Amino acid sequence: MTARIVLAVRESQYIEPLLHYLHHSEYGKMLRITAFSRLDTFVEFMKGDEIPDAVCGDPSFIEAWLVEGRGAVPWAVLSEAGELAGKNAGNLAGGRVIAKYQALPSLLESILQLCDLKRFRTAAVPRDETLLLGVVSAAGGSGKTTVALNMAKQLGGLGLSVFYLNLESVDSSGLYLRMPGGNTPGLERLLYELKAGGGDEGKEGRGKPVWGNYAIRHDSLRSDAFRPVENFKEMLQMSRHDTLDILEGLAGAGSYDVVIVDTGSIEEERAQAVLHRCGILLWVMKNEQVSLHKTERWLAHCAGIHSGMPPDLRSKSRFVVNCSTGAENEQPFTAGTPLDGVLPYIPTWGTQHYGELCLNSPQFIAGVQQLCRSIVEPSLPEVFTGSPV
Numbered sequence: 001m002t003a004r005i006v007l008a009v010r011e012s013q014y015i016e017p018l019l020h021y022l023h024h025s026e027y028g029k030m031l032r033i034t035a036f037s038r039l040d041t042f043v044e045f046m047k048g049d050e051i052p053d054a055v056c057g058d059p060s061f062i063e064a065w066l067v068e069g070r071g072a073v074p075w076a077v078l079s080e081a082g083e084l085a086g087k088n089a090g091n092l093a094g095g096r097v098i099a100k101y102q103a104l105p106s107l108l109e110s111i112l113q114l115c116d117l118k119r120f121r122t123a124a125v126p127r128d129e130t131l132l133l134g135v136v137s138a139a140g141g142s143g144k145t146t147v148a149l150n151m152a153k154q155l156g157g158l159g160l161s162v163f164y165l166n167l168e169s170v171d172s173s174g175l176y177l178r179m180p181g182g183n184t185p186g187l188e189r190l191l192y193e194l195k196a197g198g199g200d201e202g203k204e205g206r207g208k209p210v211w212g213n214y215a216i217r218h219d220s221l222r223s224d225a226f227r228p229v230e231n232f233k234e235m236l237q238m239s240r241h242d243t244l245d246i247l248e249g250l251a252g253a254g255s256y257d258v259v260i261v262d263t264g265s266i267e268e269e270r271a272q273a274v275l276h277r278c279g280i281l282l283w284v285m286k287n288e289q290v291s292l293h294k295t296e297r298w299l300a301h302c303a304g305i306h307s308g309m310p311p312d313l314r315s316k317s318r319f320v321v322n323c324s325t326g327a328e329n330e331q332p333f334t335a336g337t338p339l340d341g342v343l344p345y346i347p348t349w350g351t352q353h354y355g356e357l358c359l360n361s362p363q364f365i366a367g368v369q370q371l372c373r374s375i376v377e378p379s380l381p382e383v384f385t386g387s388p389v
Contacts, residue, residue: 003115005033006046008057008065009078009100012037021104026365030112030157039064054114056098074114105360109220130251131379134261134278136271138294142284143322145172146358147343148262149221150368153359155376156222160257163215163250164225167243167274168264169235171228176358179227180216186227187246188234190214194245211253220359224256235270243273257380266298275302276310280375281317282340287324295319318375341371 009015015035022028034052036042039061046055046065055065056076065075078100098110135148149164156162166173193209215224229235250259261278263271275281285291299317302309320341346361358364 002030002032003053003112004050005031005111005114006042006052006055006057007033007035008039008042008055008061009035009037010058010060014100018104018107022108025105025108025360025362026154026157026369027105027108027112031108036061043068054111056111056114058100062095076111076114106220113219130253130256131258131280131376132247132251132261132278133258133280133282133376134263134274135282135284136263136266136274137284137291138266138298139285139291140265142286142291143343144284145176145262147282147284147320147322147368148260149173149176149359150364151372152223152258152260153221154365154368154372155258155260160380161255162223163256163259164218164221164223164262165246165250165259166225166228166262167235167238167270168262169268170232171235173225173262174228177218177221177225180218182216184216184227185214186216186229187214188229188231190226190246191234191238191242194242194249209249211249211255223260238270240269240273243270244277247273247277258376275313279316280379281313282375283317283319284322285319287321320371340374341367343367343371 007015007018015037019033019035022031022033034045036045036057042057042061043064047068052073054074054076055062056078057065059077059079062075062077074096076096076098079097080100096114098107102110133151135144135151137144145166145168148166152162152164164173190209214226216227217224247259247261250256261274263274265271266275283295285295299314301307302313318340319338320343321339322343323345324342325345344363344367346357346364348357348361
């Protein structure tokens with residue numbers, strides 16, 4: 001379902017680039033914006049029968065509309081630096097404030113947050129069990145985190161409730177995401193509570209952690225997550241048993257449709273727990289000899305009867321080639337292992353400030369969306385095909 005947004009600003013030149021980006025980005029499927037640069041036309045439209053899902057605009061436009069009465073429509077003021085200081089702040093109390101001049105993806109994400117995201121869920125998803133999807137790699141530098149973050153964002157954009165769990169020794173997601181404010185205790189405190197096995201703080205009556213007390217919301221990712229662990233030693237000491245406790249807890253919390261698990265080195269205990277517990281394993285590779293060789297060797301090891309790996313590991317494994325240049329000779333597997341996706345090489349990610357670009361590249365997003373359809377749709381039927389809720 002597409003959200004209907006009314007945008008009202010003084011400058012007509014502000015509107016054109018915003019709408020151009022909207023129509024050529026992923027947000028074009030989620031937002032329909034009706035824009036006004038004349039106050040009288042905007043006010044007259046708002047008196048009509050068409051009720052939008054949200055309204056945002058310059059203070060003078062919003063204030064004129066509020067005088068006429070607004071009903072229950074969510075609204076926000078587009079604020080320039082210092083514009084709402086003084087008397088305007090009181091007149092416009094009750095709404096949200098969005099920075100008028102910011103990166104377009106961030107601006108549209110803020111506008112989208114005015115609406116109830118759950119309305120945009122395209123399907124009634126079976127909630128019998130949370131889908132645990134582990135993103136793994138046999139070789140470093142394959143782009144696991146970029147893939148995992150983009151998958152979380154796309155699935156969250158569909159209206160699914162998503163948790164992004166980073167299990168790297170050094171959490172690299174901070175290069176892509178801005179940490180929200182607040183003092184929410186994170187994974188470090190949760191691990192302490194789980195290991196202590198007692199105490200009342202953060203516990204329900206049955207002695208289980210209240211998982212929502214430890215999660216933060218990344219609006220730009222459309223997902224929940226834990227704050228990165230600051231004490232490096234804590235992650236190094238996180239055992240397979242600890243990891244299984246976290247995975248079981250998130251799966252049993254009843255709050256999430258999908259948990260995307262971003263792993264570190266496959267030799268680590270945390271990654272080994274992911275191989276055992278996750279219902280889908282996405283192996284991320286590059287079309288390079290080392291990456292392919294290591295992947296094939298690990299798969300062969302896992303298939304051995306003395307490997308200690310679950311017998312269904314191969315059947316729940318999926319494969320994607322990342323950073324593909326589109327060359328005709330990119331055929332990574334020849335022995336009956338089909339690819340579930342190919343993600344493109346994005347040259348602009350080599351620039352200094354690549355964090356936001358990694359989550360907003362239309363070409364990469366299209367590949368991730370196709371990958372999600374391929375591997376998530378069978379587990380969560382009708383998420384992409386859609387059905388009446």
